Amino acid sequence: MSTILIIDDDDQLRASFEKLLKEEGYRVETAPSGETGLKRIEALPPDLVILDMRLPGINGLETFKRINALDPKLPVIIMTAFGTTETAIEATKMGAFDYILKPFDIPEMLDVIRKALDAARFMHSPVEMNAAPDNTSREGLVGRSKPMQDIYKAIGRVSPTNATVLIRGESGTGKELVARAIYQHSLRADKPFLVINCVAIPENLLESELFGYEKGAFTGANHRRVGKIEQANRGTVFLDEIGDMPSSIQAKILRLLQEKSIERLGGRDTIPVDVRIIAATNRDLEGALSEGRFREDLYYRLKVVTIALPPLRERDGDIPLLSEYFLARAAADFAMDNPGISKEAISTLSDYSWPGNVREIKNTLQKALIFNRGAPVGPEEIAQAISNADLNTAKGLEFSEKAIYRWVQEALTTKGTENLFESCMDRFAAILVGEALNLTGGNRSRAAKLLGLSRPTLHAKIDKYGLKFETSVSNPSSKT
Numbered sequence: 001m002s003t004i005l006i007i008d009d010d011d012q013l014r015a016s017f018e019k020l021l022k023e024e025g026y027r028v029e030t031a032p033s034g035e036t037g038l039k040r041i042e043a044l045p046p047d048l049v050i051l052d053m054r055l056p057g058i059n060g061l062e063t064f065k066r067i068n069a070l071d072p073k074l075p076v077i078i079m080t081a082f083g084t085t086e087t088a089i090e091a092t093k094m095g096a097f098d099y100i101l102k103p104f105d106i107p108e109m110l111d112v113i114r115k116a117l118d119a120a121r122f123m124h125s126p127v128e129m130n131a132a133p134d135n136t137s138r139e140g141l142v143g144r145s146k147p148m149q150d151i152y153k154a155i156g157r158v159s160p161t162n163a164t165v166l167i168r169g170e171s172g173t174g175k176e177l178v179a180r181a182i183y184q185h186s187l188r189a190d191k192p193f194l195v196i197n198c199v200a201i202p203e204n205l206l207e208s209e210l211f212g213y214e215k216g217a218f219t220g221a222n223h224r225r226v227g228k229i230e231q232a233n234r235g236t237v238f239l240d241e242i243g244d245m246p247s248s249i250q251a252k253i254l255r256l257l258q259e260k261s262i263e264r265l266g267g268r269d270t271i272p273v274d275v276r277i278i279a280a281t282n283r284d285l286e287g288a289l290s291e292g293r294f295r296e297d298l299y300y301r302l303k304v305v306t307i308a309l310p311p312l313r314e315r316d317g318d319i320p321l322l323s324e325y326f327l328a329r330a331a332a333d334f335a336m337d338n339p340g341i342s343k344e345a346i347s348t349l350s351d352y353s354w355p356g357n358v359r360e361i362k363n364t365l366q367k368a369l370i371f372n373r374g375a376p377v378g379p380e381e382i383a384q385a386i387s388n389a390d391l392n393t394a395k396g397l398e399f400s401e402k403a404i405y406r407w408v409q410e411a412l413t414t415k416g417t418e419n420l421f422e423s424c425m426d427r428f429a430a431i432l433v434g435e436a437l438n439l440t441g442g443n444r445s446r447a448a449k450l451l452g453l454s455r456p457t458l459h460a461k462i463d464k465y466g467l468k469f470e471t472s473v474s475n476p477s478s479k480t
Contacts, residue, residue, distance in 0.1 A: 001463060002117050003027040003044075007037035007063065008052040008079065017050075024110065024444075025459025032056075034063030041070060048116050049076045053084040053091075060084070064091045072190050073123040075116040079104065085223050092226040093233070095192055101223075107445070114444075123193045127181040129155060133324035136332045141177055142325045143318035147310040151178065158305045159185035164257060166302045167280040169309030172359030175280040178307060179238045188276055192235035194228050199244040207249050208265050217266025229262055229275055236276045242302070243283025243294065253277075254298045277302070312354040312361065319350045322358065326365040327377065333466045334430060336369065340376040348379040352386055366434075370427050430465040433458070437467065 004026050008014050011032070018028045029046060031037035034055045041049070049067060053060035064076055078099035080088035088099035097116045100109055129152045131140025141151070158165055159182050167175045176195070183193045201209055208217075212227030229237055239245070245253070256262055257277060261270045279302050288294035312318070323341055331338035345368075354360055367385040368377045408424070433451065440446040448458040461467075 001025065001027050002048065003029060003046040004048045004050060004113070005029045005031065005037060005040060005046040006050045007031045007034060007055065007060075008050075009033060009054075009056055010052070020106065021113075023456045023459075025456065025463060026113075034058040034060070034066075037063065038066055038070070041067060041074070045071060045074065047075075047120050048113065049074060050113075051076055051078055051096075053078060053080045053087050061087050061091055064094070064096060068095055073120070073192070075120050077109075077112055077116055089224055089226055092231055095231065095233075095235075097231075110445075119192075119194060122180055122195055123183075125180075126184060127177050129181055131325065133321050134328055136325075136329045139177060140325070141174060141181065142322050143315055144321065145310075145315045145318045147315055148318065151307065151309065154305075154307050155181050155185065158182060158307070160187055162187070162276055164276070164302055164304045165278045166304075166306045167278065167309065168285075168306060169280075169282060170311050170357055171282045172357035173309040173311060174358050175282075175309060176238070176240065178309065179240075179278045179280060182278060183236045183238070186236065186276070188234065188236050192232045193238065194232045194235070195238045195240060196228055197240045199241040203246045203249075206246070207252070210249065211252060211262050211264055213265035214267040217264070221266065224264070227262070227264065229256065230264075230271060230273055232275050233273050234275070236278060239277060239279040241281060241283075242279040243281035243285055243288060247293070247295065250295045250298050254295060254301060257298075257301045312357045319361070320346050322361055323349055323365060326362045327369060329362075330366045330369045334366075334369065335466050337374070339369070339372050339374055342376045342378050344379045345377050345382045348382045348386075367431075370431055426465065429461060430467065433461050433465065434467055437462075 004021055006014055006017055006021075006028065008017075008030075009032050014030045014032070018030055021028045029040055031040055035057050037049070037051070040046075051060055051064060051067075055063060058066075060078065060080075064078070067074060067076055072095060075097040076091075076095075078088045078091050078096050079102055080099050081102050085099075085101070088096075092099055097119060098112050100112060126138045128135060128138050128140035130144065130148070131138075131142050133142065141148070155178060165179075165182060167178050169175050179195075180193070183189060196206075196210060198206065208225070208227065210227050210229050212225045212230055213221050215221055215224050239253070242253075252262065256273070256275075260274060261272050263270060285294055285299055289296055289299060312322075323346055327341055328338055330336075349361065349364075356363075364382065364385045365377075368381040371381060371384070412420070433447070436447040436450045437444070440450065444455060444458055444462075448455045451458065453461075
């Protein structure tokens with residue numbers, strides 16, 4: 001459960017905000033002043049700070065400076081009134097995650113909080129290279145095949161440089177993990193790391209998200225906003241799915257790489273920035289070049305260093321390691337015993353082509369564990385998960401009912417437990433909640449609506465089942 005610290009001298013606002021965030025499933029601490037907030041951060045660092053600009057004693061900007069000195073990677077969201085907007089902008093240029101105007105829109109604030117916590121996880125969660133199969137304490141790149149050994153060497157060589165890196169590979173091969181590993185082993189590891197998914201943000205919003213805008217740049221631009229690139233100054237920006245970036249924005253990224261400067265939307269001032277760019281794509285960039293969909297000059301600027309991730313079908317010998325690793329992680333995530341996996345199941349896994357790559361084998365092992373009955377995972381459970389013949393993806397109601405009945409009968413006829421009913425219902429609920437989150441890209445509001453649950457109930461179930469899921473970057477102005 002993530003911990004959020006609210007620093008604000010308004011007692012009523014702190015109380016109402018605390019109640020709201022607790023209902024959303026967060027642990028909340030509060031402080032009425034910057035001095036008190038700093039003491040709490042030193043005693044027990046939170047995952048996120050929400051900071052008001054107007055405070056008694058040391059003001060919000062000075063408080064932010066001291067927070068930033070304590071932990072430059074601790075995300076801080078600024079709350080500000082129009083009268084202190086320029087101060088909030090100054091804090092954002094110094095590394096604050098974002099700022100929200102009072103009175104704030106609750107869905108917008110919750111969306112910014114979710115993004116800030118995602119950013120904190122990217123910056124603080126170490127990525128283990130050549131992780132041991134039984135090491136589930138951190139996310140890892142797993143594999144001892146020659147292609148993976150080459151990847152580890154490339155990460156080690158490029159990380160301590162400031163070179164631009166282009167990561168290529170099919171969907172599900174682990175491009176984001178490689179980007180995070182490069183960042184965490186880089187000379188900028190104590191500075192911001194911001195992720196922008198170029199395909200998840202609409203074209204008309206992507207430019208302002210990246211470069212910011214000046215007051216009056218477009219309808220609704222009531223004040224200046226600092227973009228993510230300027231905000232990440234001295235840090236690293238990961239441009240995921242850059243092959244889908246609109247050509248109009250490609251030109252601005254080229255200028256950034258060439259001249260180390262940007263212009264805000266609607267502005268004329270040239271703003272110097274020092275950021276390292278890591279980009280990733282699963283697209284055929286050479287084909288996009290020939291069709292005029294991707295700039296040739298940007299292509300060569302990006303591929304100063306290229307790391308090509310192999311598809312899983314080309315990683316001979318890595319299937320057993322990946323299977324043990326993801327089974328152990330799934331058991332830890334679901335708070336279940338790890339039953340192990342049989343040699344026959346490993347053989348079944350090795351015979352499959354894995355079009356979804358590492359992400360697919362991870363999901364397959366999660367499904368197999370959920371329906372497992374305590375014995376080592378066998379080939380039947382693997383075949384069932386791969387062929388989508390289980391409850392999650394059954395193609396017809398009649399077939400899915402048969403699958404449910406078969407699973408229930410097997411659970412009842414094997415050695416039962418005192419809490420068999422609760423155990424079965426929990427496994428079913430974990431699947432249902434997990435699939436709703438997957439379908440909504442991790443958006444908890446939409447998942448709760450899809451399930452017919454309140455958000456607090458959904459959060460309670462996420463915590464109960466230890467569910468972890470990937471969130472997609474959403475429209476920054478959308479209401480969740």
